[in-house]
Amino acid sequence: MNRIKQAFKDRLWLGVIIVGLFAGLIGGGIALGINNLVQHHEEVTSTRVPAGSNKSGGTKVNKNKADLNGEASQAYKSVQGAVVSVINKQKVQQSSGTLGIFGYGNSSNGNSDSSSDNKLETASEGSGVIYKKSGNSAYVVTNNHVVKGSNALQVILSNGKKVNADLVGADSATDLAVLKINATNVKTVASFGNSNSIVPGQDVLAIGSPMGSEYANTVTKGIISAKDRTLKAGTDGTLTSVIQTDAAINSGNSGGPLINMAGQVIGINSMKLASDTQGSSVEGIGFAIPSNEVVTIINQLIKNGKITRPSLGISMVDLSNVTSDQQQSVLKLPTSVSKGVVIMDVNSGSVADTAGLKKYDVITKLGDTQVTDAGSLKAALYKYKVGQNAKVTYYRDGQQHTATLHLTKSADTTSTDDSQQDNN
Template sequence: MRAYRRSTGLRGSGWLGAVTLAGLLALAAPMASAAPAADEALAVAEKLQDAFISVVDKAKPAVVVITNKQVAPQRSLQQMPPEFWRFFGVPMEPPPQGPDYGQRRGQPRPEVAGKGSGVIIRPDGYIVTNYHVIEGHAALEVRLENGRVFDSERDPKAVQVVGFDKDTDLAVLRVGDGAVTDLPTLPFADSDSLRVGAWAIAIGAPFNLDYSVTVGHVSQKGRHDVGVTTFENFIQTDASINPGNSGGPLLNIRGEVIGINEFIVTGGGMSRGSIGLGFAIASNLARQVTDSLIEHGEVIRPFLGISMQPLDEALGKQFGVEHGVLVSEAVTGDPAEKAGIQAGDVITHIGTKPVRTPHDLQFAVLAYRPGDTIAVKLVRKGKARTVEVVARRRGDSDSIAAVIGGRQEMLDKLGLTVESTPDGLVVGDVVGGSPADRAELRRGDRILEVNQIAVKTPEEVIEALRKTRGTTAVFYIDRRGSKRFVGVDLQEKAAP
């Protein structure tokens, strides 16, 4: 046994030992070369880590925690009028005494109703936050990262509301009543130049966990039509945002504000937390609003007075344009109508800025001020022209330029009837499953034009249909006072 082990062991074979040693040295060579590579990768990771830490160190002093204090409506027996006591023959209780007698008797002391965040944008105490963070407040408390507190319950001038804009859910506060001049600030970045996939860093006070930092990416930019505010330009991020982050900053890797955190989409049910769908108001919009609030105490916006709808491919072919926004109505007496803009015009540019959607047009106009002359480039019946519109100030009763989604409708082979009435030419019956039905035409829709030709009788409708270019007829209708263009595919057949 021992001989056998000697013959098969390393000591029993010199050449085998040499081969094995060579193999071990060969394995050690790549391991040795891998070590510097690992060290290099670690160094890169540490540099990235340092970049995030640097952003947080720079940003935290300019982030504030805002506490909204509200008075809960209540009425105690001590607040009842003297008539109450006399009616029941009960002696009036002596009024309570103490330093807070006024609050307890007629003006109860405000209680904490919620918390949010904010960003210092000027060293003399101006702070931007969400309007919903301060809405309904009786008092506001603003706490800085260094522990300094401004409380309007103790001193009404300590925290003042400079102005707010419900249409964007933004508000500007000022702390210190002019006595502070050197607060740390954060600058706004250019959100238009932001790239999807870029780093995004959120700082705020989620669930009362003040100065929490989360990191993610810019998932998308230019989000709108989500139904949260009137004027929407949101940055979507997967950086964790939760209740309490509202009003706080969304930052880029340079520590610049790319957005003001506003809301999240949750999983529904009992879920209140982040599922990776957070939205922040784009910094360019936030800067525009805060500048106006600081300068004027309100946001002053221009108004053209048009209703508009998207231009899909079919409508684009009929109107002879590749991109633009279709005017469905120019409101009588408003700037657009006075300048000569008509229903059926396709607006392609506001100034030098091309527009492809109603949202594009809306924000292109918002770059101007009331009284400005705006060059509007449009196409009318195949011919390009430029119209100069002098914008007026948008009033509280003015809707934004109405955006009407494209629909469709038509005559018998399209599954509908047309009737002449004292009110004009209207849609009668619509056959279920027909092209008109699938186009969402409704009984009572008043037909004003077909293919940009005014029609007053069914015969005129048919004649106008014969002049359709391509396969899509364009109807201009009035539905309960709302006018719109509708494209109908003449080749589409009714369902059996």
């Protein structure tokens, strides 16, 4: 009897447990289903585009909380009025007459019409900055390559007024030029800061007309990336020291100022680095001529209209262009000498001739500067003034010699020789 009662109790509890489990599953399923329905409803509600519209708008412009008179803005405002666009105009030959079989010139009645007009058209545009005002004249510094080949020059002032300009002087070695304009409409004149005092990381602004006067007075901001980079400048390959900056410099910026945050001109923008691959430009690497160099050159251009520098009176080739066999058999150089310039000709009565230099001498040093090629020789030579002496180190028939150059001769370096054999 007890066994029967116990079995009944066990079955009863088992039924209770089964019913409980079944009820739990059903309840859980219902809860899960309800929860899914709620989530689906919320998703549909949150993504559905609301009906109706707010026809009254309601959005407004808030007060500008940015500092509109920051350091960069003040620097730009202080010099912006002195920045100009420079227009290079050149003659375009235009013939008039009837178009014949061989082009213009044969009129229908058989008479030759040789009349022609020389029309001036814009060949290129660049930038410049007004740095001096004296009486009725104002002076603009720009790049030599901006004005090169011009038949006429014009300057567009910051207020948009266009005035004619005269070329005072230009220097191809440093790529600088000075223009003179009427000062009547000139209100702002820029000042130069000491480029020897700049440091990498310093904030700078570049101002000019990138891509032409349509974008005149464009300002870009960057830093001094390097204080002293040595590059080949001008058309004669002379090595020169320049400022590197990451401020955006594009075609048309040439000749414009690079300024510090006090609004002082610390450089004249001159070039942008281009890669060897299809001449593509490299972003963030631009160069400016240091202001200390600029001031030295433009003062001489104002005074003399040109720059005169010492000249050796030789023609030369880089030693690297001479085969190793010729270096041994003709020049008889020791194997330790691999860089320098080879004298190919010496002008009679020149500085080099007076010092005793001869054809096939290999110059390896001028003063304290190692000579590696024609550019480095010119850079070293141009540090001297006419009338000074300079020590030259050279090799002749395998032996090293030294001589003293009396730099009594000078040459106008605005004219250059682009041939493979350099002259100096």
